[in-house]
Amino acid sequence: MRLATGSSPAGRNRRIVPDTRQTKWFVFWIRYDLRVTLSERLETIPPMNTNWTPDSWQTRIAQQQPVYNDQAAVADVISTLGQLPPLVTAWEVDRLQKQLADAAAGKAFVLQGGDCSESFADCNSTTILRKLKVLIQMSLVLICGSKQRVVRVGRIAGQYAKPRSANTETREGVELPSYRGDIINRSGFTKDEREPNPQLMLRAYERSALTINYIRALSEGGFADLHHPENWDLEFVRNTPGSRKYQQLLESLSDSIRFMEVVSANELDQLSRVDFFTSHEGLHLLHEQALTRQDQRQNGFYNLSTHMPWIGDRTRAIDGAHVEYFRGIKNPIGVKVGNTIAGDELIDLVKVLNPENAPGRLTLIHRFGAEKIAGRLPMLINAVQQSNLNVLWSCDPMHGNTQATRNGYKTRSFDEITSEILTAFRIHKECDSRLSGIHLELTGEDVTECVGGPANLTESDLHRDYRSQVDPRLNYEQAMEIAFLLSEEMK
Numbered sequence: 001m002r003l004a005t006g007s008s009p010a011g012r013n014r015r016i017v018p019d020t021r022q023t024k025w026f027v028f029w030i031r032y033d034l035r036v037t038l039s040e041r042l043e044t045i046p047p048m049n050t051n052w053t054p055d056s057w058q059t060r061i062a063q064q065q066p067v068y069n070d071q072a073a074v075a076d077v078i079s080t081l082g083q084l085p086p087l088v089t090a091w092e093v094d095r096l097q098k099q100l101a102d103a104a105a106g107k108a109f110v111l112q113g114g115d116c117s118e119s120f121a122d123c124n125s126t127t128i129l130r131k132l133k134v135l136i137q138m139s140l141v142l143i144c145g146s147k148q149r150v151v152r153v154g155r156i157a158g159q160y161a162k163p164r165s166a167n168t169e170t171r172e173g174v175e176l177p178s179y180r181g182d183i184i185n186r187s188g189f190t191k192d193e194r195e196p197n198p199q200l201m202l203r204a205y206e207r208s209a210l211t212i213n214y215i216r217a218l219s220e221g222g223f224a225d226l227h228h229p230e231n232w233d234l235e236f237v238r239n240t241p242g243s244r245k246y247q248q249l250l251e252s253l254s255d256s257i258r259f260m261e262v263v264s265a266n267e268l269d270q271l272s273r274v275d276f277f278t279s280h281e282g283l284h285l286l287h288e289q290a291l292t293r294q295d296q297r298q299n300g301f302y303n304l305s306t307h308m309p310w311i312g313d314r315t316r317a318i319d320g321a322h323v324e325y326f327r328g329i330k331n332p333i334g335v336k337v338g339n340t341i342a343g344d345e346l347i348d349l350v351k352v353l354n355p356e357n358a359p360g361r362l363t364l365i366h367r368f369g370a371e372k373i374a375g376r377l378p379m380l381i382n383a384v385q386q387s388n389l390n391v392l393w394s395c396d397p398m399h400g401n402t403q404a405t406r407n408g409y410k411t412r413s414f415d416e417i418t419s420e421i422l423t424a425f426r427i428h429k430e431c432d433s434r435l436s437g438i439h440l441e442l443t444g445e446d447v448t449e450c451v452g453g454p455a456n457l458t459e460s461d462l463h464r465d466y467r468s469q470v471d472p473r474l475n476y477e478q479a480m481e482i483a484f485l486l487s488e489e490m491k
Contacts, residue, residue, distance in 0.1 A: 038273065043102050052328035054292040057285055062321035064124055064163045064283055064314060066184045066196035074286065081290035086304030087157065087208055088278065090295040090330070096277050096307045097332040099151045101360030101434045105391040109148050110363070110437030111139050111491060112279060112394065113479070116471035117162040120182045123207040128214055130444025131156060132223075134285040134476050136274070140485035143250055145487025151277070155441070157211040158280035158306050160204040161287075162470050163314045179469065183284055187469040201287050208305070215276065245484065253255030278448060279334070282309035285325055292329060300330045303479025310334030313399075316341075318349050332365040334439075337394065339372055343383030350389050363392040365439050366424070370416040373423050381431045394437030395424040402471065409462045411472050414452030425489045438486060442474040453478035 068074045111133055115122070122128075131154065139150040160183035169178045169189075176194040179187045183204040186193040223486045282288045282303065291305035303309055309329075313336040315322040326333050335355065337346060346364075354362040364384075368376050384391055397420035403414045420436070428435040448465045449472035451457050466472075474482065 017018070022136065026323050031070075042140050052324075054289045054325070054328070056328070057321040057325040060319060060321040060324045061317070062285060063179075063317070064312075065321075066180060068198055070198070077201050078286055080199060081205060081287070084205060084291075086291060086293055087205075087212055088246060088304050088307050090297075090302045090304070092277070093304075093307050093331050095275070096153075097358075097360040098149070099149075099167065099178055099360070100308075100332050100392055101358075102149070103151055104359055104390065104434070106434055106436070107149065107219070108151050108436075109142055109146060109390070109486075110151045110394060111135065111142060111151060111435060112153040112155065113138070113440040115159055115443060115444045116155075116441045116468060116473060117181050118156065118159045118207075119172065119469065120160075120199070120203060120207055123210055125214060128156075128211055129218070129446070132215065132218070132276070132444075134442065134444040134479055135276075136155065139274075139478060141249060141480070141483040141487050142490065146483070146490035148490065151437075152274065153277045153308055154409055157208040157215075157278045158204070160207075161281065161283040163281075163283060163312050169359065179327050181283075181408065183287065183472075201284070201290075205291075205305075212278065219276075233465045275429045277307040279308040279310065281312050282305050282306075282322070282326065282333075283312060283315065285321055294431050295330070301328060303329045303331050306331075308332050308334060308363075310336065310365065312336050313338040313340075316349065318345070318352060318379045323349070323352060326354075330362055332363065334365050334394070336365045336367055336399075337380065338367050338400065339369070339376055341380070345355045346380055346381055347387050347389070350384065350387075350391060354390070356386075357390050359390045360392065361390070363394050363437065365394045365437075367396035367399045367439075368420070370397075370419040370423065372400065373420055374427065377427050378431055381428065381433045385431070385433065392436050393399065393428060393433060394439050395421060396437055396439040397421050397424070398439075398441045398471070398474075405459045405462065407459065407462070409449075409459070409472075410468075411459070411462060412450045414450055414457075414474075414478055414481075417450070417474075421482070422489065438482075440474060440479065440482065441471055442479040444476060447473060447475045449475070450478055 027342055065287060100110065103110050114131060135152055135154060139152050142148070142150050155384060162179075164178040164180055165348070166178055168175050170176075172190055174189075175193060177185065179185060179194065180196075180414055183197050184202050185200070185449070188194075251470040288303055288305060288309065292301050292303050294301050309331060311322050312332060316335055316337070317323065335349065335353065350362060350364075364380075366373070366377055366380065381393075397417045400411060401416040401420065402410055403412070426437050427433075445467065446465060447467050448457055448461050448463075450466055451459060451462070454476075454477045
């Protein structure tokens, strides 16, 4: 496997606004109601790269940002980050955009998945390896079923910040700041742990670098070599129905590989390596700014903390700080769009973020929920089509289907997740559009966080191995079942 890789602190005019709003064949892989007219909205927003700098977002309202007490410490951390080597390269970022353009044109499918929020404690070889194994297995299922290339994008090596619906959390009469991810504070419920600490930005950089370095080591060692698929086995799932179905597919694929190599009289070297790209929500803007670098050959700026950053549904205000930052970077970017966005608002957003209408630049990741997608998605698709805009459509079936159980767990129903996926495929087909990607929160661990699926997990099973500090994730069996479902739909 081949891993695709390669300032200044917040100004005094930056306004932090509390957020209270509540997603050859097998080798080929935006209510922010402004109450003004369209022209009035757009005339206040500079075109791409005009009057833009990596810190120009600081003149806008910045949602979901931490409030640090020691600004001198923040400045020191940002200065340090600005001198550290980038985590990815501009060449790799450009390669991803080309592959995303192919996916938008129907020549590939985007599999994006990983933790809802990475933990520093999970930066270890076993956890990283299991995450890669499940994504590679899923991509192989998609390739064999759809006969398309799969673009693998992990929510990994930087997914350390998480938006929250409330600024504080109360337990037994004690109110503390909400946990916003390991890059900002810690999950333990004490004053010291919940205090935003700028030093954690350095820890996040270090763990992102360690994760990428390990993936590189696996790449050089032939981990993803299709001649040795036993490297991808997960020991705790060898006898599950999903695993047996996968093994049957693998045996057929191995026979095909051997046949092709006999015919060609050579080993198919291209089967020993794959591209694996990184992504995360570009939520913590100071951190993203610090790792934004100018690329001399393009005369532009790239966010070199990841290949593909995205904007969340809570932070996509067209005149907000996140949109201001994202409009100026060269990376392919994503935007989560949910139930509160209107068609004209989406069009305004797309035009700001992709003014050149470049293929592969912008991925719209819709997240509605199984009950609402049919009433919301067609309107957005039609708005984009009527405006002749180039976007890649991806489905996030996770965030719109989150619910709380009677015993206090956050969970998601596997049936609702699959229902939203199937409805998304149907609607895109009816609208003469194309669903070109899936965005999942999953893990390679044997967790019990989402109900349903092949093992028919119930609410009473959740306590057995519920590990997430934020949102529930699909476990291996559930993720593989979705891979086979996607494979059938893509046929």
